[in-house]
Amino acid sequence: MAGNREGDGINTRLAHIGNDPHEYHGFVNPPVVHASTVLFPDAATMRSRNQRYTYGTRGTPTTEALAQAMDELEGSAGTVIVPSGLAAVCVPLFAFLSAGDHALIVDSVYYPTRNFADTMLKRLGVEIEYYDPLIGEGISKLLKPNTKVVFTESPGSNTFEIQDIPAIAQSAHAAGAVVMMDNTWATPLFFKPLDYGVDISIHAATKYPAGHSDVLLGTVSANESCWKRLFDTFSTLGACAGPDDVYQVLRGLRTMGVRLGHHQQSALEIARWLEGQSGIAQVLHPALESHPGHALWKRDFSGSSGVFSFVLDSGEREAHAFLDALEIFGLGYSWGGFESLAVHVSLDDRTMEPSYSGPVIRLQIGLEDLKDLKADITRGLVAAGVQSA
Numbered sequence: 001m002a003g004n005r006e007g008d009g010i011n012t013r014l015a016h017i018g019n020d021p022h023e024y025h026g027f028v029n030p031p032v033v034h035a036s037t038v039l040f041p042d043a044a045t046m047r048s049r050n051q052r053y054t055y056g057t058r059g060t061p062t063t064e065a066l067a068q069a070m071d072e073l074e075g076s077a078g079t080v081i082v083p084s085g086l087a088a089v090c091v092p093l094f095a096f097l098s099a100g101d102h103a104l105i106v107d108s109v110y111y112p113t114r115n116f117a118d119t120m121l122k123r124l125g126v127e128i129e130y131y132d133p134l135i136g137e138g139i140s141k142l143l144k145p146n147t148k149v150v151f152t153e154s155p156g157s158n159t160f161e162i163q164d165i166p167a168i169a170q171s172a173h174a175a176g177a178v179v180m181m182d183n184t185w186a187t188p189l190f191f192k193p194l195d196y197g198v199d200i201s202i203h204a205a206t207k208y209p210a211g212h213s214d215v216l217l218g219t220v221s222a223n224e225s226c227w228k229r230l231f232d233t234f235s236t237l238g239a240c241a242g243p244d245d246v247y248q249v250l251r252g253l254r255t256m257g258v259r260l261g262h263h264q265q266s267a268l269e270i271a272r273w274l275e276g277q278s279g280i281a282q283v284l285h286p287a288l289e290s291h292p293g294h295a296l297w298k299r300d301f302s303g304s305s306g307v308f309s310f311v312l313d314s315g316e317r318e319a320h321a322f323l324d325a326l327e328i329f330g331l332g333y334s335w336g337g338f339e340s341l342a343v344h345v346s347l348d349d350r351t352m353e354p355s356y357s358g359p360v361i362r363l364q365i366g367l368e369d370l371k372d373l374k375a376d377i378t379r380g381l382v383a384a385g386v387q388s389a
């Protein structure tokens with residue numbers, strides 16, 4: 001496969017990973033296989049199930065193409081494709097936690113991950129403890145004999161704290177725990193968790209891989225030691241994704257490098273520009289030199305994506321005036337699509353509530369022209385009364 005050529009650049013690899021066209025009559029893209037039943041040639045093969053595909057829930061040429069592409073990007077032993085990013089969080093937690101176990105979850109985690117842990121996992125008898133995203137190797141003090149999972153997400157959702165992933169992974173492994181990371185922000189293009197000691201890398205493929213705000217999908221990629229258990233749990237749950245959505249994400253991957261490059265550049269330029277604007281208390285973007293996690297980000301990450309936050313130097317009323325005045329930025333959840341979005345972030349769920357001097361607003365910088373986006377933000381700041389027209 002062309003995608004496996006040693007030394008090829010990332011965009012070359014994205015253009016060719018996953019399926020081999022010559023395995024399917026030379027067509028560049030893999031078939032979108034709609035399948036439950038797969039036929040066996042004879043009773044003996046049916047009995048032994050000794051053939052490449054056996055049933056739709058367990059994999060098709062379509063899901064396999066995306067899974068292989070993710071394995072190539074993540075350096076993983078295997079990847080399961082699930083119907084949403086949230087399912088990609090829940091399936092590995094189900095796989096590695098049982099009643100009586102203890103799990104450590106970063107306090108800056110994506111809220112629905114916390115909700116799953118606090119409701120479902122607690123009900124099933126798992127003890128949940130949240131830790132400071134800046135804890136680093138200090139996590140060893142929180143590890144107990146029954147700690148089975150350390151869940152990380154870096155940068156943190158909405159507030160963008162950078163975690164010291166290698167230090168956390170080392171401590172967790174010394175205590176026998178599995179390390180999981182929600183790597184949605186960086187994508188495997190800007191951070192490769194398994195190279196830094198993480199066992200299981202999770203993506204909301206809904207975001208940059210899909211790229212167009214029209215598909216929900218998740219991927220979970222595991223190293224050799226965790227792969228079998230992850231796949232067994234995935235199969236047990238029957239949490240497979242629909243073929244059209246899987247195909248759309250593979251299609252999105254082909255252009256992800258080009259899109260991300262644009263998101264990265266525009267977001268950085270707007271973040272730098274915002275730092276110099278009146279009415280802005282702080283810009284929370286790890287690629288800015290002013291960010292407290294900048295050195296760690298620079299050590300481990302090879303780029304930054306298009307989502308960051310800023311702190312408005314005022315109150316809630318001004319934050320709403322800012323958001324209501326935006327004409328290009330839409331008010332909506334999720335990110336990774338072509339269009340710019342803004343959200344007034346809630347930090348009420350945090351157990352260690354970070355202290356910011358004003359409302360935190362998260363921006364997803366889309367593919368629109370920079371001058372238009374800046375003008376839109378200026379419109380918001382003027383409406384908020386923190387800048388004069």
Ligand SMILES: *Cc1c(COP(=O)(O)O)cnc(C)c1O
Nearest residue numbers: 084085086110184204206216217
């Ligand atoms: C969006 C998101 C998810 C969930 O993805 P969905 O496909 O929307 O369920 C998980 N983790 C992070 C960090 C996200 O931003």
